[in-house]
Amino acid sequence: MTAGIAELPLWADALVASLLVGAAAFALIGSFGLVKLSDFFRRLHGPTKAATLGIGGTLLASSIHFSVRDGAVSVHEVLITVFVFFTAPVSAHLLAKAALHLAGQPADADEAVPTAEQEPTG
Amino acid sequence: MTAAVLPFVTLAFVLGLLLSAWRLLRGPSLPDRILALDTLYVNALALLVLFGIAFDTKLYFEAALVIGLLGFVGTVALARFVLRGDIVEPR
Numbered sequence: 001m002t003a004g005i006a007e008l009p010l011w012a013d014a015l016v017a018s019l020l021v022g023a024a025a026f027a028l029i030g031s032f033g034l035v036k037l038s039d040f041f042r043r044l045h046g047p048t049k050a051a052t053l054g055i056g057g058t059l060l061a062s063s064i065h066f067s068v069r070d071g072a073v074s075v076h077e078v079l080i081t082v083f084v085f086f087t088a089p090v091s092a093h094l095l096a097k098a099a100l101h102l103a104g105q106p107a108d109a110d111e112a113v114p115t116a117e118q119e120p121t122g
Numbered sequence: 123m124t125a126a127v128l129p130f131v132t133l134a135f136v137l138g139l140l141l142s143a144w145r146l147l148r149g150p151s152l153p154d155r156i157l158a159l160d161t162l163y164v165n166a167l168a169l170l171v172l173f174g175i176a177f178d179t180k181l182y183f184e185a186a187l188v189i190g191l192l193g194f195v196g197t198v199a200l201a202r203f204v205l206r207g208d209i210v211e212p213r
Contacts, residue, residue, distance in 0.1 A: 008124070016175070017123040024134035027168060031138030034145050034161055040154055047142070047161040051168075054138075058168045065124075065175050076183050080167070080190050087194040091160055094201035099153040101205050 012068040016061045023057025026050045040099050048092040055084050128176050135172060139165045156200045163193035 008016070030053075033046025059077040066074035142165060146158035167189045174182040199209050 010123075013123045017127040020124065020127055020131045020172070020175075023168065024131040027138045027165060028134040031141040031161055031165065034158060035141045040151060040157075043145075043154065044157060047157065047164070051138075051161055051164040054135075055164055055168050058171045062171050062175050066180065069178070076180070077171070080171075080183075080187055083190055083194075084164070084167075087190075088164075091194060091197040091201065094198060094205070095153050095157055095160070098156070098201045098204040099151070102151065102153065 008065065008068050012064060016065050019057045019061035019064070023054045023061065026057065027054030030054065041096065044092060044096060044099075048088055052084060052088045056081055124175070128172070132169070132172060132176070135165055135169045139169065152204055153201075156197060156204070159200070160193070160197045163189055163196075167193070 027050060030047040030050025033050065034043055037043045037046060059081045063074050063077040066077075139162060142158045142161040146155055146162060149155040149158055167186050170182045170186040170189065174180060174186075203209050
C-alpha cells in the first residue's frame with residue numbers, strides 16, 4: 001500500500017509522520033468516546049472535538065507532504081480544514097438542540113415558556 | 123518514516139470508522155445516530171486524505187471535499203428534521 005509514497009527530506013518525513021500519529025490518536029479516542037460514554041450529551045463531547053483535531057492533523061500532514069514534494073505551497077487542504085472547522089461546532093450545536101427538544105426541554109432561551117418549576121438560570 | 127507509520131494510522135481510522143458504525147446501528151436515540159453518522163463521515167474524510175498521502179496522488183482530494191460538504195448538509199438536514207419535524211418549512 002505504501003509502494004508509491006514519495007521520498008521526502010527527513011524533517012518533512014518526521015513532521016508528516018508525527019502529525020499523522022497525533023491525528024490518528026485523536027480520531028480514535030473521539031470515536032471510542034462515542035461508544036464508551038453513557039449519555040448523549042457526554043457522547044457529543046468526544047467526537048466533535050477529537051475528530052476535528054484528527055481531521056486538522058491529517059490535512060496539515062497532507063498539506064506539508066504535497067508542499068515539500070512539489071516545491072510549491074499546496075493550499076487545497078486548507079479548503080477542507082477551514083470548512084470542517086467552521087461546520088463542526090454548528091452541527092454539534094444543532095444536535096444538542098435536537099436532543100434537548102426530544103428530551104422535552106426548551107432548546108432555545110427565546111422559545112422557552114417560563115414556568116414555576118423551571119430552575120433559575122445562572 | 124511516514125511509510126512505516128501509515129499502516130497503523132490507517133488501522134486507527136478504520137477502527138474509529140467501525141466504532142462509529144457500531145454506535146450508528148446501536149444508538150438508542152435519534153440524535154445518537156445522527157452524531158454517529160457525523161463521526162463516520164469525518165473518519166471517512168480523514169481516511170481518503172490518508173490514501174492521498176499513501177498513494178502519492180491528489181486524486182482523492184476532491185472526493186474528500188465532496189464528503190465534507192455533503193456530510194455537513196446531511197447532518198444539518200437531519201438535526202433540523204428532529205428539531206422541527208420538517209426540513210424546508212412552509213411559509
